[in-house]
Amino acid sequence: MPPIDDNSWINKASGPSRKSIAPKKKPISRRKKKKTGWPLSIKIVIAAAAIILLSPFYYAYVIKFFASTWRWVSDLRENPHYRTYRSFNIRIPDKYSIHGIDVSYAQGNIDWQKVKAMEDDSVHISFAFIKATEGILSVDPYFQRNWREAAKTGIICGAYHYFKPSKNGAWQARFFLQTVKTEKGDLPPVVDVEELNRVNPEQMRKQLKDFLTYIEKKSKVKPIIYSGLSFYQDYLKGYFDDYPLWVAKYDEAEMGMAGGKQWLMWQHSDKATVTGINHTVDFDAFYGDSLALRRMLIK
Numbered sequence: 468m469p470p471i472d473d474n475s476w477i478n479k480a481s482g483p484s485r486k487s488i489a490p491k492k493k494p495i496s497r498r499k500k501k502k503t504g505w506p507l508s509i510k511i512v513i514a515a516a517a518i519i520l521l522s523p524f525y526y527a528y529v530i531k532f533f534a535s536t537w538r539w540v541s542d543l544r545e546n547p548h549y550r551t552y553r554s555f556n557i558r559i560p561d562k563y564s565i566h567g568i569d570v571s572y573a574q575g576n577i578d579w580q581k582v583k584a585m586e587d588d589s590v591h592i593s594f595a596f597i598k599a600t601e602g603i604l605s606v607d608p609y610f611q612r613n614w615r616e617a618a619k620t621g622i623i624c625g626a627y628h629y630f631k632p633s634k635n636g637a638w639q640a641r642f643f644l645q646t647v648k649t650e651k652g653d654l655p656p657v658v659d660v661e662e663l664n665r666v667n668p669e670q671m672r673k674q675l676k677d678f679l680t681y682i683e684k685k686s687k688v689k690p691i692i693y694s695g696l697s698f699y700q701d702y703l704k705g706y707f708d709d710y711p712l713w714v715a716k717y718d719e720a721e722m723g724m725a726g727g728k729q730w731l732m733w734q735h736s737d738k739a740t741v742t743g744i745n746h747t748v749d750f751d752a753f754y755g756d757s758l759a760l761r762r763m764l765i766k
Contacts, residue, residue: 549720554587555643557739565753571598572609581743583620594623601629625654632664636677
């Protein structure tokens with residue numbers, strides 16, 4: 468019989484061996500936390516929109532859009548025969564087919580090739596009057612360049628003198644002819660008279676008559692008189708009716724003159740935009756077709 472293990476009661480009493488049981492740990496979650504905020508693509512779009520909205524160019528486009536829309540609506544109410552030409556930035560009476568400009572030192576340095584090339588819906592520059600002299604001493608500083616360069620492009624040219632009624636008319640005419648050398652195919656000389664220059668109307672007309680007589684005698688060409696409509700009607704009408712008239716009257720669809728006097732040239736705007744000229748310029752219409760224009764040129 469096997470010996471009795473004196474410690475067996477201890478084993479039986481204690482029962483099976485008990486190991487200390489540690490509390491179970493929760494499994495680590497493998498799920499990523501959800502990101503808060505907008506996706507990167509939306510952020511980029513918002514940033515780009517903010518840059519555009521804060522840019523001065525954006526407001527320029529907005530203003531341009533509304534201005535164009537307003538202009539389109541306004542055009543619906545325009546006289547179809549006196550409509551706006553976008554390139555020239557003025558309204559032009561379309562019943563006249565021959566158009567031109569007149570320039571002086573005020574227009575600065577002109578690129579005449581660009582002037583000649585400009586065209587908007589068949590409207591282009593066919594002729595140009597160029598300031599030559601003023602009074603008895605002043606020569607326009609841009610005259611010689613304009614006179615030479617404009618003619619090279621094929622634009623028909625004419626020269627004008629700014630008349631000073633307080634100066635001797637014959638002396639002014641002599642000074643003008645000494646400065647301007649006209650040739651066959653040029654437009655007739657022009658005298659620009661638009662102020663009394665502190666003399667009475669009778670004195671002005673006397674000096675103007677002397678100027679016209681001298682020019683006609685020496686050049687064998689009848690000069691053109693230029694004037695504003697109101698000045699002409701107040702001081703010249705009825706005195707020089709046998710001379711061709713170039714008259715200024717702005718922003719009107721028609722040139723109406725009381726008394727039946729027919730104008731030859733009409734300066735209908737003083738704020739035209741022409742490619743090649745960095746300043747606004749006077750815009751003119753010729754009363755007649757190309758054949759009539761050719762007939763009046765110096766022979």
